[in-house]
Amino acid sequence: MHSVIARACRAPLSAPRGTTPCSQPTAPARSPRASTPAPSPPPLARHLLRAYLSALPAGHRYADIAELLLGELFANAVQHSDAPTDRLIEIRFALVDDRLRLEVHDAGTGRPALRPTTPTDEHGRGLLLVNELAERWGCCPRAGGVGKFVWALVAPAHPLLAA
Template sequence: MPASRRPRMFAARLDSHTASSPLARHLLRAYLSALPTGDRYSDIAELLLGELFANAVQHCDAPADRLIEVRFALINSRLRLEVHDAGSGRPTLHTTTPDDEHGRGLFLVEELAERWGCCPRAGGVGKFVWALVAPAFAPVPTLVTA
């Protein structure tokens, strides 16, 4: 696909429900499928987007009718994921124990993202959490000799 026809950035607003998480991941897969190397981001990006979206739904203190916005952009060979919500709380990384049934989402983001952070939204309402995903290395072709 010519560079001028590649998607630069994608944004969508989804209902603030856990049932919207599969749709967010589907939209990400569609965005990545239009990129020549999109498959090099897909596994980690889908997992991270799912975690960030779930955190926004679970921890947002905004009214339930507020939408959650997801954004995807490829910037300098890094995939940037953003999840925007109208809540006031900021995500914090917690230490979990083996018996904890929740609380590992940000640990996964910390381990798998190249970098991540949280910023206030323009206009002062809410925040967005972002993560940068580096491309997975392409497999090196092996030569078979007889």
């Protein structure tokens, strides 16, 4: 199993469907690490995911959905975490069997929850996208009791649709 970890400082805070039991988060293998100050972590996270997927024979079959979901989960960690702003947000991804597992770790205490939106709401649809596009997703406490990680499983797109 391959995994990649990227760490980035959280930007200052701005003005589930099916779940599985929480197992240990994706184990970090010896892998590239990147650290950067805000506000560039979301593009960095997507860049690292693209690099990881480009090295996989069928990585293109996960790319579109995985980039969107990683961006949404990362944005939630940046915008909604109650952790101090000097804490890191960590991303992990790994191919497990034929599913891409995405994880976003943060030191915050809150847990993500789907909430109803109205047509005039300008925000609040990220988890709706995650809920609809991920095969499964959930939230688990981190080992050691500080914070949580939100995970999503991405199924490969049909070969004809991913071309």
